[in-house]
Amino acid sequence: MRLCDIETFLAIVENRSFTQAATALFVSQSTISHRLKKLEEELGFTLVVRQRGLRNVELTQKGEDFVPLARQWQRLWHNTHCIKLASPESFLSVAAPDSVNTHLLFPLYEKLATMDHPLNLQVQTLPSSEIYTALNNGEIDMGFVFQQLRYKNILCKPIFYEEIHVICKSRSPYGSGPIHPSKLDPQNEILLPWSSDFQRWHDTWWNPAINPLVYVDNVSLLLSFMSSPSSTHYWAACPECVLHYFKDNSNIEVHEFSVSPPSRVCYMLEHRNPKHGRIHSIEVIKKHLEPFLAKYNFTR
Template identity: 30%
Template sequence: MLFSEEINTFLAVVRSGSLLQAAEIVCATQSTVSYRIQSLERRVGHPLLLRSRGARGISLTTEGERFLDIAERWKMLEIEAEQLKASHERHLAIGAVDAVAIHLLPPFLSALSDELPPIRLHLETSRYFQLFNRVASGHLDVAFTLTSADRGDLTSTPIRDYPMVIACAGAKASPLADEVDLTDFDPSREIYLPWSSTFDLWRARRGLSRLTTTVDKGHMLAPILRNGAWAIVASFLAPSLREQTGCTIHRLAIDAPAPLTLYKIARKGDNAVEDRQQRLIDGALETLRRDA
């Protein structure tokens, strides 16, 4: 008898091309992934993967190619069986990057939680590239990121844009205007958040250094935004930063960085999420489109 976790692990290895990425997809250690593949090969009676020392990526043996078709058909049957079992239950698996989960998704999740009959939700956060893999593998129905997925098996639907603003905790003799210039701020007091590659290019063009205080998560900013420090942040962070730190929020009058876009990531041509549930997602998304 073939075990579900072994089939799912095999498919994750094939789709990702590496044991390490497959381990992230199935939420297991790399050694566990190797053990499951070896166990599956013993059951099938043939090696399924070619493992060349020093080679990049993993390829299939002839038997592995034949078994891949069986595994994919088995996966579809498993999905159909789960849908039959849960025919009277609505379920959504949703992922998001941390900043989106903390600052943007609460109204969206509240709208889903108010639906009747109730929707059983699975929620998780991770880095954007890990979320892409989780959606592609079928572990998540949808994910919300601040980076589009440049992949043929995924769709990236823009939800809305958020302008970049400056949060400043400085105590100046005269208050800053709502619209400011970058030269109004001391570059040595900047706190850098890595929003995107486009944002990094803008910083380099404006002469801002990477050798400055850095945080890689938005929720880590508030404790150190003090004593003249400032940071360029997406506008959705502004309300909580103002409440926690008393900072002032300003717009750049000239040559501001490009807005940050919120994307909905889904599988291309996916029928796993029923039309009714997809309508629920899109309806709940209206809370994000209208909330500033």
């Protein structure tokens, strides 16, 4: 299989349109159709429903099943390319959820990539469950997650605990001081499920059958909603690693919950038998990680 064919299929999945996929990849629509047909011929099954009148592209069941495999194939290709270009002793593939990569560890990644003897980092943003699978399959070297799962070949160590607070607009109707969960209308909530423990706590206070204003799957979307001019009544639960982005924002208030949700625990994952060429890089990132986290007021 060719990388361009896999990327074409994933562009169709993401855009649900041949035209928009062509725009995203800077190729013609006929090229998109040709690549998709070539991939289907190689796989031996149809990926996309071809039917006149469909406004958006629909995948066949086999197409839906192939999506995670295509993403895994794409990651493996990029990993292989990075290995080809990098010194084995300096290469390291790391994965973490969005809130960790973007809103906590970015300064550490930047330091590791620009120091005198830099690491050649490959940083991926994945949900916690996929990080376990990627590490177990040897697709990454380290991971940071908010979920503890049992894998025979994975070492899981808690590295910090963080509290979860409430953020809302400064002129919101919620008053000052700690806020009781019962005072918050779930239909005004921007909900990002920070951890399984948080979600269980959340469901004890708000009926899961009542939809929030919107579900989001990344911090950037949450920040955009909270920055909207119409967000007077909006609120969201937010962990400490993200709160520092609001410290200089006079339009956002941070409150404690008067009935606190469980702390969010971040775990560092390593393979029990790491690749020999990655051991040095793993030790380098661990050496820099502890003093980096010490700058924050996390519970250790």
